[in-house]
Amino acid sequence: MAGVEQTMWIELLGEVKAQAGDHEIVLGPPRQRAVLAILALRANQTVSRAQLIDGVWGDAAPASVEGSVHTYIHGLRRALSIADDVVLTRSGAGYQLAVGEHELDVSVVESQLSDARELARAGRGSAAADLIGRCLALWRGNPLSGLPGPFAESERVRLSELRYQLVEERAELMLACGRHRELISELCEAVEAAPFREGLRAQLMLALYRSGRRADALTEFEAARRVLADELGLDPGPALTDLHLRILRSEPELDTPTETPARTRSPVPAQLPHEAPDFIGRTEELDQLEQWCSTTRASGKALVISAIDGAGGIGKTTLAVRFARTVLENYPDGQLYLDLRGFDPNRAPLSTSDALGHLLWALGSARRRSEPDALASMYRTLLSDKRVLILLDNAVSTEQVRDLLPGTSNSLVLVTSRNRLSGLVARDGARRLTLGLLTEAEALELLRNTIGGQRVDDEVTYAAELVRLCGYLPLALRVAAEKISGDPDTSLRELVENLHAVQDRLDNLHVDDDEMTSVRSVISWSYTTLDTESARAFRLLGLVRAPRIDVHAAAALIDRPLTETSEILHALSEQHLLEPDANRYGFHDLIKVYAGEMAEIGETAEMRRRASRELMVWYLHAMRAALLRLIKDYPLPALRIPPSAHSLPEFETRESALTWYEYETKNIVALIEHAAELGEHELVWQLAWCTYNSFYSTGLMSEWIQLLTIALASTEKLPNPGARARILMFLGIGNSRLGRNDLAVAHLKRGLAAVREIDNSHLHSSMLANLASTLREMKRYEEGIAYALEAVELTTHESSHYQKAGCIDSLCELYVESGRPEQALPYAEIGLRAARACDAVLLEANMMVNVAHAYRDMGDSSKAMHEYEATLELCRRLGDRYHEALALLGTAELHRRANRYPPARKFALLALDIFVELDGEEADVARELLSSLDAEAAS
Structure with missing residues (x-):
């Protein structure tokens, strides 16, 4: 750079080059240049041979790779020797490239970007923009162009993302200081190169608008909408949509240079688990994590990924949660936590699609796509301009995690795993932190915190032996420390002798899993001192596949009164054999393994089966009770299973029932899989049937379909066509929600054939109504109306109100949408009475919207307006945003037909705001209405 004395200059932001003074250095073949790139981007740090091999060859390293590394290092050292000093040296077990801050283009960018941000904070935005412009001028094409290997691939992505971030x-700085005309050309090029980056598109739209080119700005929004829909199946995000609306309104604030596009606030998740109260040590690890994050934030890099690996029970999650809570203020857009179940002894690891579904739901998205690529794109889009802390716990592999990483995002990702996630380091730029055992001093400090410092100091030799027998493993130490603290009269010498004896007895249980060795010993030590009932409860809890259960469920499992069960669970948690979380309890997965082993030894196969079945029966009756509390007259299927002898939870309010139901659905999933293994097929399908409301509301259709597939297999082993029909109906609904309408129709028609074998008018009409609704979505109106009419005809005076309302709702929608509104009204009157009689408020709101649509389409604008207003009042009272938006959109169309364009625009914009917030597909309908209003008003 000008004015700075250099002996060397290395360029990575394009084809890799180097020069010393005026002389260009010949860097050799691509792999040799790839080695240089790794050393340069890790300048002044020691890079091991293993890191070079992973970065250049990845998993395809040949047997002779060590010799190749030596050859390339020798070649680079010879090429770089024309510089004044030798800059590539051997250091320890690796190599180090000495590079000054002004001798590497990437370092110059990072340094000048930091200076530019300081200028911006000081109010010198124009100067900051110019300095960033000089940074951008250092890019000469695709970074690390032509270099092979995982490291170059991941760095190309990172450096390209950095360029777009700059x-x-x-652009934001230049817009703020009125330099919008200068921006248009370069923003056009940037948008063409990166059409999915909504931030760039918004800046281009604003620059065009401020330059007097409103029509061009609106054209850019339409281009964005088309490309997002065609390529990703997405609508534009809230920020871009909001700017579009403000441009349509020609809001005066947009002309003010200091005004930037308003952002619609998304839900802010806060999902971090609670922090361990007895956290000890790990100061070096915490400092390392903080250093990585601070360095990355200062350099302007978009994403920090830290992979924390180590043995089970070593404290990976505890460390990650502790660090996450220390840096929360740097991530104001929320915290996501997801247990990927990589090492759960009873449940399969989460698939990428299911994991993305959970994360998208936490971010407020009602997803409509099921393909992993589409879900990943949606996830990256939602995080693109956010600072979110993401903790991915218990990952089993790099492949499980990779699609869960944001793209362009100022976020922090923490990943924990018992496996070394080398692929994240080599390809995705993660920093690996391998967690070791506690030091003896840290382990003794944990003992002091639990049993008292004086006691440790009085028997320091035996205290040291105790922590050694615990393997310095935090989990084992916590269990042992609690055991000791509960027995203050026993000396540490006696306890150490007892533990030696216990270890001798466990030799026959030892398997090749080192992480279990010390844990098994310590848990056994605690387990053998439990009273009979507590030991039995511990064993039976080891059978439970569900992650956490409450005291009511545990009472059913162990067949003890509620009060006694509560005391047992509390005692087990006091000894760290159970982990309490609010009013539920669960195991650490290693302790769960041990509890399962003890169940195999201490309980007969029949006793294990009986306890598991009793828990499943209890859950089935509890779920049915919750559903009846949520909706009066809910059509529960006939139950051939006697009720549990144990009390069910009491739901004082509808909200408490909903909260319990939504949480426990996670447990039901695990129980269904277990029930299928036990051959409890009646329980399998009945439990699966109870999950409808939860899965339908969360939109996790792929997970639900997997569960229903298990249930369908169980129904085929039962002489019960009704059970098979119910599950086929749900499979139809789930596939229809994912847009697989042909498959949905196939399931529903197969279910219809099954239900015609039995005399069940309610199930028969429900099947017909769902088939009719799916055909409506396919615009096969005549077929749909035929099935809907058949459904309504099956209802009788004795039919439940819920059954009547559901069938009529489907028919009304078909009549209105197919242009026969006058035929919808007589049915709607009956359907509304039925919906109100059973408090089915969603059905009531949907039918009220269709009544209003019917009057509107019949030309009775006065009655239509009255019905829309009544619907809006109901929806706002209920907080039903979806049907509120439908009513607003209908009101807008009513005004449009009367040529009242200003109120039509007002209501259409209100509807669009809600549909965008809900990620509703009707947002496109609202946009089309707004476009037609523009065209009609202009003509």
């Missing part, structure tokens, strides 16, 4: 940062 473009956006510079």
Whole structure:
């Protein structure tokens, strides 16, 4: 760079080059240049041979790779020797490239970007923009162009993302200081190169608008909408949509240079688990994590990924949660936590699609796509301009995690795993932190915190032996420390002798899993001192596949009164054999393994089966009770299973029932899989049937379909066509929600054939109504109306109100949508009475919207307006945003037909705001209405 004395200059932001003074250095073949790139991007740090091999060859390293590394290092050292000093040296077990801050283009960018941000904070935005412009000028094409290997691939992505981040940062500064005309050309190029980056598109739209080119700005929004829909199946995000609306309104604030596009606030998740109260040590690890994050934030890099690996029980999650809570203020857009179940002894690891579904739901998205690529794109889009802390716990592999990483995002990702996630390091730029055992001093400190410092100091030799027998493993130490603290009269010498004896007795249980060795010993030590009932409860809890259960469920499992069960669970948690979380209890997975082993030894096969079945029966009756509390007259299927002898939870309010139901659905999933293994097929399908409301509301259709597939297999082993029909109906609904309407129709028609074998008018009509609704979505109106009419005809005076309302609702929608509104009204009157009689408020709101639509389409604008207003009042009272938006959109169309364009625009914009917030597909309908209003008003 000008004005700075250099002996060397290395360029990575394009084809890799180097020069010393005026002389270009010949860097050799691609792999040799790839080695240089790794050393340069880790300048002044020691890079091991293993890191070079992973970065250049990845998993395809040949047997002779060590010799190749030596050859390339020798070649680089010879090439770089024309510089004044030798800059590539051997250091310890690796190599180090000495590079000054002004001798590497990437370092110059990072340094000048930091200076630019300081200028911006000081109010010198124009100067900051110019400095970022000089940074951008250092890019000469695709970074690390032509280099092979995982490291180059991941760095190309990172450095390309950094460039776009700089473009956006510079554009924001220039817009703020009125330099919008200068921006248009370069933003057009940037948008063409990166059409999915909504931030760039918004800046271009604003620059065009401020330059007097309103029509061009609106055209850019339409281009964004088309490309997002065609390529990703997405609508534009809230920020871009909001700017579009403000441009349509020609809001005066948009002309003010200091005004930037308003952002619609998304839900802010806060999902971090609670922090361990007895956290000890790990100061070096915490400092390392903080250093990585601070360095990355200062350099302007978009994403920090830290992979924490180590043995089970070593404290990975505890460390990750502790660090996450220390840096929360740097991530104001929320915290996501997801247990990927990589090492759960009873449940399969989460698939990428299911994991993305959970994360998208936490971010407020009602997803409509099921393909992993589409879900990943949606996830990256939602995080693109956010600072979110994401803790991915218990990952089994790099492949499980990779699609859960944000793209362009100022976020922090913490990943924990018992496996070394080498792929994240080599390809995705993660920093690996391998967690070791506690030091003896840290382990003794944990003992002091639990049993008292004086006691440790009085028997320091035996205290040291105790922590050694615990393997310095935090989990084992916590269990042992609690055991000791509960027996203050026993000396540490006696306890150490007892533990030696216990270990001798466990030799026959030892398997090749080192992490279990010390844990098994310590848990056994605690387990053998439990009273009979507590030991039995511990064993039976080891059978439970569900992650956490409450005291009511545990009472059913162990067949003890509620009060006694509560005391047992509390005693087990006091000894760290159970982990309490609010009013539920669960195991650490290693302790769960041990509890399962003890169940196999201490309980007969029949006793294990009986306890598991009793828990499943209890859950089935509890779920049915919750559903009846949520909706009066809910059509529960006939139950051939006697009720549990143990009390069910009491739901004082509808909200408490809903909260319990939504949480416990997670447990039901695990129980269904277990029930299928035990051959409890009646329980399998009945439990699966109870999950409808939860899965339908969360939109996790792929998970639900997997569960229903298990249930369908169980129904085929039962002489019960009704059970098979119910599950087929749900499979039809789930597939229809994912847009697989042909498959949905196939399931529903198969279910219809099954239900015609039995005399069940309610199930028969429900099947017909769902088939009719699916055909309506396919615009096969005549077929749909035929099935809906058949459904309504099956209802009688004795039919439940819920049955009547559901069938009529489907028919009304078909009549209105197919242009026969006058035929919808007589049915709607009956359907509304039925919906109100059973408090089915969603059905009531949907039918009220269709009544209003019917009057509107019949030309009775006065009655239509009255019905829309009544619907809006109901929806706002209920907080039903979806049907509120439908009513607003209908009101807008009513005004449009009367040529009242200003109120039509007002209501259409209100509807669009809600549909965008809900990620509703009707947002496109609202946009089309707004476009037609523009065209009609202009003509």
